[in-house]
Amino acid sequence: MENQYIIKGGNPLHGEVVIGGAKNAALGILAAAIMTDETVTIDNLPNVRDINVLLTAIESIGATVKRLGPHEVQINGSTISDVTIDYDSIRKIRASYYLLGALLGKYKKAQVALPGGCDIGSRPIDQHLKGFRALGATVNIEYGMINTFADALMGNHIYLDVVSVGATINIMLASCMAQGRTVIENAAKEPHIVDVANFLNSMGANIKGAGTDKIRIDGVDRLHASEYSIIPDQIEAGTFMVAAAATKGDVLIRNVIPKHLEAISVKLIEIGAKVEEFDDAVRVSADDRLGHTQIKTLPYPGFPTDMQPQIATLLALSNGTSTVTESIFENRFKYVDELARMGANIKVEGNVAIIEGVTGLTGASITAPDLRAGAALVVAGLVADGFTTVDSIHFIERGYEDFDKKMTALGACMEKIPVDDERELQKFKMKVG
Numbered sequence: 015m016e017n018q019y020i021i022k023g024g025n026p027l028h029g030e031v032v033i034g035g036a037k038n039a040a041l042g043i044l045a046a047a048i049m050t051d052e053t054v055t056i057d058n059l060p061n062v063r064d065i066n067v068l069l070t071a072i073e074s075i076g077a078t079v080k081r082l083g084p085h086e087v088q089i090n091g092s093t094i095s096d097v098t099i100d101y102d103s104i105r106k107i108r109a110s111y112y113l114l115g116a117l118l119g120k121y122k123k124a125q126v127a128l129p130g131g132c133d134i135g136s137r138p139i140d141q142h143l144k145g146f147r148a149l150g151a152t153v154n155i156e157y158g159m160i161n162t163f164a165d166a167l168m169g170n171h172i173y174l175d176v177v178s179v180g181a182t183i184n185i186m187l188a189s190c191m192a193q194g195r196t197v198i199e200n201a202a203k204e205p206h207i208v209d210v211a212n213f214l215n216s217m218g219a220n221i222k223g224a225g226t227d228k229i230r231i232d233g234v235d236r237l238h239a240s241e242y243s244i245i246p247d248q249i250e251a252g253t254f255m256v257a258a259a260a261t262k263g264d265v266l267i268r269n270v271i272p273k274h275l276e277a278i279s280v281k282l283i284e285i286g287a288k289v290e291e292f293d294d295a296v297r298v299s300a301d302d303r304l305g306h307t308q309i310k311t312l313p314y315p316g317f318p319t320d321m322q323p324q325i326a327t328l329l330a331l332s333n334g335t336s337t338v339t340e341s342i343f344e345n346r347f348k349y350v351d352e353l354a355r356m357g358a359n360i361k362v363e364g365n366v367a368i369i370e371g372v373t374g375l376t377g378a379s380i381t382a383p384d385l386r387a388g389a390a391l392v393v394a395g396l397v398a399d400g401f402t403t404v405d406s407i408h409f410i411e412r413g414y415e416d417f418d419k420k421m422t423a424l425g426a427c428m429e430k431i432p433v434d435d436e437r438e439l440q441k442f443k444m445k446v447g
């Protein structure tokens with residue numbers, strides 16, 4: 015059954031919210047977990063759709079997956095009997111490609127369907143495949159499947175032509191049990207790269223330099239058991255930071271690494287929001303309408319593309335003209351038409367959104383085009399005058415755990431109801447007046 019969010023805008027968010035584990039780190043870590051035959055325990059796992067899809071795919075090849083609770087899982091890869099992941103089991107997610115690197119690294123062969131994920135651009139994986147080939151693997155693409163195999167994997171020097179999160183993690187996975195040294199140059203530096211490297215090292219891998227643009231991996235013979243807790247989700251935290259500012263609220267966002275949020279904090283401060291940093295929390299508040307700025311998405315430590323729709327939504331409500339340049343993905347402005355239906359004034363020219371701030375939005379029936387754009391539209395609904403319904407929330411549920419419940423606990427007026435259920439819609443409207 016498909017659900018939608020119904021939102022009555024106008025309530026400032028107040029209180030505390032606890033951020034979950036990082037989805038994009040967890041996806042790499044779960045794939046890495048199958049590379050040992052010993053049992054691995056992973057904690058602070060976000061309970062979101064992408065993670066559950068990946069866990070099901072991992073089970074489908076025979077690995078033993080034991081849920082110890084909503085945020086903890088035990089994986090044992092000794093029971094794996096197959097190295098083929100078909101399209102049906104992973105078409106909804108992008109990070110299925112990490113199973114290629116993990117299976118190739120462990121068994122020297124893998125067959126994985128070409129990845130899905132959000133439609134935010136053409137999203138080639140040539141750099142992943144270039145990395146596998148450099149390690150000595152043969153790679154063919156046939157009938158929608160990527161087949162890769164090798165007699166032996168040998169370390170090599172790999173220069174990435176583009177800074178790619180996925181290729182960096184995949185090459186770390188494939189090379190950590192290769193013979194000799196692999197060096198990845200022009201590597202991505204995102205916090206989740208460091209987290210996957212730390213997890214692999216906790217299993218006995220020898221990876222140095224993660225978090226810089228040069229990562230050195232000395233191959234080891236085997237990986238062993240580990241217990242590991244995933245870092246907090248930078249993007250979930252950033253989304254609540256923006257929601258607090260957009261609703262002119264005051265929210266303490268707990269279980270975060272403030273350093274990972276700096277690019278977001280700096281921009282919020284620049285436009286007039288108040289951001290206070292604590293050891294593992296940030297507090298964001300705003301009293302007045304905020305100001306304008308220029309933002310360009312860049313690889314870490316630049317402004318994250320996964321926060322682009324949310325910050326653009328905030329700027330759509332701010333004073334003056336802002337520009338948001340999307341430099342990573344060519345198709346990440348699909349939410350602009352939906353925001354326009356709520357009264358925003360945004361013009362897209364190439365990869366630049368020119369935003370003329372408006373004083374308010376009005377509720378409308380809108381559809382989430384992808385994960386982060388969906389979250390941004392919810393933020394718009396929280397601010398808008400009147401009622402907003404957001405459809406296609408399965409996108410949002412790919413990456414946000416209990417998004418509606420966390421927002422409601424902060425004072426938002428929103429609920430998840432079945433799509434086209436007029437009775438539930440009226441019930442909500444009666445309840446909130």
Ligand SMILES: CC(=O)N[C@H]1[C@@H](OP(=O)(O)OP(=O)(O)OC[C@H]2O[C@@H](n3ccc(=O)[nH]c3=O)[C@H](O)[C@@H]2O)O[C@H](CO)[C@@H](O)[C@@H]1O
Pocket residue numbers: 038041108109135136137138139140141142143176177178179180181202319320341342343
């Ligand atoms: C599951 C996951 O972690 N997803 C994140 C990951 O996606 P993903 O790993 O797919 O993104 P990449 O960092 O690889 O992509 C960055 C850029 O490189 C290009 N590229 C990438 C690989 C390749 O082989 N060839 C190539 O040309 C892409 O088209 C894009 O323009 O990082 C993105 C950038 O921070 C985030 O928006 C996604 O949320």
Ligand SMILES: C=C(OP(=O)(O)O)C(=O)O
Pocket residue numbers: 038107108109130131132133134320385386413
């Ligand atoms: C775009 C994202 O995910 P994916 O790369 O899995 O589509 C995201 O997490 O914002």
